[in-house]
Amino acid sequence: MLASRLQRKACNCKFEYGVGVNTIKRFPLIAIALMMWFVAANVAVPRAAGQEQEAAPTPGHAVDADQGKTLFQANCSNCHGVDASGGEGPNLRGVPQSLGDTAVQGIIRRGLPGTAMPGSSTLSANQVADIVGYLRTLDASKGAEAVTGDATKGKALYDSNGCSTCHMIAGQGGSIGPELTRIGAERGPSDLKERLLDPGANLPIVSEGGAFGARWTRDLMYRAVEKDGHVVEGMRVGEDSFTIVLKDAGGHFHGLRKPDLRSLEKEPGKSFMPSFKDTLSAGQMDDLVAYLMTLKGAQ
Ligand code: HEC
Numbered sequence: 001m002l003a004s005r006l007q008r009k010a011c012n013c014k015f016e017y018g019v020g021v022n023t024i025k026r027f028p029l030i031a032i033a034l035m036m037w038f039v040a041a042n043v044a045v046p047r048a049a050g051q052e053q054e055a056a057p058t059p060g061h062a063v064d065a066d067q068g069k070t071l072f073q074a075n076c077s078n079c080h081g082v083d084a085s086g087g088e089g090p091n092l093r094g095v096p097q098s099l100g101d102t103a104v105q106g107i108i109r110r111g112l113p114g115t116a117m118p119g120s121s122t123l124s125a126n127q128v129a130d131i132v133g134y135l136r137t138l139d140a141s142k143g144a145e146a147v148t149g150d151a152t153k154g155k156a157l158y159d160s161n162g163c164s165t166c167h168m169i170a171g172q173g174g175s176i177g178p179e180l181t182r183i184g185a186e187r188g189p190s191d192l193k194e195r196l197l198d199p200g201a202n203l204p205i206v207s208e209g210g211a212f213g214a215r216w217t218r219d220l221m222y223r224a225v226e227k228d229g230h231v232v233e234g235m236r237v238g239e240d241s242f243t244i245v246l247k248d249a250g251g252h253f254h255g256l257r258k259p260d261l262r263s264l265e266k267e268p269g270k271s272f273m274p275s276f277k278d279t280l281s282a283g284q285m286d287d288l289v290a291y292l293m294t295l296k297g298a299q
């Protein structure tokens with residue numbers, strides 16, 4: 001999974017998202033906001049774990065898996081599940097075995113910028129080692145949340161329900177919703193099901209990582225009314241004190257100066273994505289989730 005992340009192709013996002021050089025010159029704030037969004041959307045930034053000098057556990061530190069379990073429950077279980085089997089974040093069973101302890105320690109300390117995986121500045125290197133030690137005690141062959149559906153049928157449902165008009169998988173599809181190329185490596189099955197049933201609820205809070213460090217709710221919808229009464233509704237992709245950038249239902253970006261707006265309101269719970277609660281049966285929903293869980297990025 002880590003390897004696939006490193007291999008991910010960079011794209012020339014400026015053109016892909018239709019933001020011309022003139023726009024960048026005329027609206028530097030918007031350009032910055034968009035750049036932050038590109039970083040956040042994780043489009044062109046390969047991540048390399050373990051490259052920087054990392055605070056290492058004290059030499060001779062005896063890994064305490066029980067302590068690691070306690071720390072995991074307090075810091076990680078709300079996203080990765082109480083037994084590390086996945087939720088808003090992926091199943092972590094077997095991850096230290098496949099990525100190596102040092103890489104996993106690096107991910108825990110730095111987070112994965114642009115995703116919901118936060119870094120931790122409070123856990124010590126020894127505590128991080130304890131958490132990884134705990135993860136190593138878990139049986140990788142058991143515990144991952146079961147995927148019950150049929151992925152082949154799920155793929156057909158994906159194609160026949162218009163998902164690709166809004167979502168991109170491996171370069172194919174629209175860009176109104178988030179890219180799904182690696183969604184099976186990012187979330188667990190029941191979390192995905194909730195997102196299909198109830199779009200707009202529990203939107204992911206992503207971390208910028210690095211120097212920005214900010215955390216913000218991705219895909220949150222806003223309704224802006226300009227002074228002339230013109231309404232722009234869209235998902236926030238960037239914001240600073242004076243400017244907000246919204247992406248509308250057609251995927252177009254609107255850079256708005258806040259002092260020029262009559263009103264600007266958040267629309268929590270709202271999403272451009274329709275709920276599939278009434279269109280798909282429970283079995284079809286499981287099939288669709290089974291298909292989404294196969295999407296783990298380039299191998
Ligand atoms: C706010 C939710 C959240 C919290 C809290 C959280 N994670 Fe994550 N984590 C995620 C998400 C989402 C991903 C997937 C990111 C991606 O690849 O897009 C992830 C990815 C990871 C990965 C990489 C898995 C892989 O196969 O590449 C590891 C390791 C990890 N988390 C460990 C932890 C540990 C240990 C903690 C507690 C110290 C923790 N996480 C806390 C959401 C969270």
Ligand code: HEC
Pocket residue numbers: 157158161162163164165166167176177178183187192195196198199200201203204219270271272273274276288292
């Ligand atoms: C009209 C556009 C649209 C259509 C059609 C659509 N989606 Fe979405 N989807 C979105 C938007 C916007 C979001 C982000 C906001 C949210 O989660 O509600 C989203 C979010 C998601 C997520 C959560 C992504 C994450 O990072 O957690 C998944 C999974 C998903 N969609 C799958 C699907 C599937 C499968 C279909 C077809 C059955 C579909 N979508 C149809 C627009 C769409």
